[in-house]
Amino acid sequence: MTDAARPSLTPPPDAVAPVRHPDAPAPGQLIEPHYEFCFGCGPAQPSGLHLAARAGEGVEIFAEFTVAPTHQGGPGLAHGGVLVTAMDDALGTLNWLLHSTSVTARLETDFRRPVPVDSTLYLHTWVEAVAGRKIFCRGEARLDAPDGPLALTAQALFIQVPLEHFVNHGRPEDIKAAMDNPDLHKRVRAFEVNP
Numbered sequence: 001m002t003d004a005a006r007p008s009l010t011p012p013p014d015a016v017a018p019v020r021h022p023d024a025p026a027p028g029q030l031i032e033p034h035y036e037f038c039f040g041c042g043p044a045q046p047s048g049l050h051l052a053a054r055a056g057e058g059v060e061i062f063a064e065f066t067v068a069p070t071h072q073g074g075p076g077l078a079h080g081g082v083l084v085t086a087m088d089d090a091l092g093t094l095n096w097l098l099h100s101t102s103v104t105a106r107l108e109t110d111f112r113r114p115v116p117v118d119s120t121l122y123l124h125t126w127v128e129a130v131a132g133r134k135i136f137c138r139g140e141a142r143l144d145a146p147d148g149p150l151a152l153t154a155q156a157l158f159i160q161v162p163l164e165h166f167v168n169h170g171r172p173e174d175i176k177a178a179m180d181n182p183d184l185h186k187r188v189r190a191f192e193v194n195p
């Protein structure tokens, strides 16, 4: 499908190039998971993807995820939804480079090749353009090496939201636990004062 057929994923004429926030993680720096129970990157999720993400030089993320037997769809193959989750998380981690909180509004993924269990997916995501609250991003994932065969490509629209988005919509006991975690609180507050 051409870009013209997906108008909501194509930056409008008044969109601007993304700006790397001055407090963004340095290129090469490992980015801490935003939440320990996140299914994509949280260390406290036994069946989670345990995605490890690093900042790139631009407004971009490089991430890795190794497909475990718990991630199967077909026998010995990664479930497509799990691959989309990995892509979604690598795209969501771009928040750290813009220093804003945004959530996925639309995510379109092309599956280009099967991904076997035990393989490592090398994801690269980047912000293409920003228009008001809309963040237009793209991503690709390659098999077993940063320059390995292309397995997935994606285009996404993220929408910037205030922190209240999470506080108002999350299950109250989880929000309370998150707010009681001083590390998480400090990390998330940094976004608020540096929008």
Ligand SMILES: CCCCCCCC/C=C\CCCCCCCC(=O)SCCNC(=O)CCNC(=O)[C@H](O)C(C)(C)COP(=O)(O)OP(=O)(O)OC[C@H]1O[C@@H](n2cnc3c(N)ncnc32)[C@H](O)[C@@H]1OP(=O)(O)O
Binding pocket: 008, 034, 035, 088, 089, 092, 093, 095, 101, 102, 103, 104, 105, 106, 134, 157, 159, 161, 163, 166, 167, 175, 178, 179, 185, 188
């Ligand atoms: C202290 C507490 C601790 C908190 C800890 C938090 C730390 C967090 C840090 C970092 C988070 C990182 C998370 C990473 C995880 C990976 C990312 C995910 O999986 S996120 C989950 C999945 N996504 C959702 O659950 C969104 C559900 N949807 C919504 O909430 C709303 O629909 C939302 C916010 C996306 C938009 O709602 P509106 O009311 O704010 O805005 P409207 O007016 O509807 O849309 C604004 C513009 O965007 C377009 N738009 C909206 N949705 C669209 C769509 N699906 N496709 C195309 N355009 C869309 C609209 O047409 C509108 O455009 P026009 O301004 O009129 O030009």
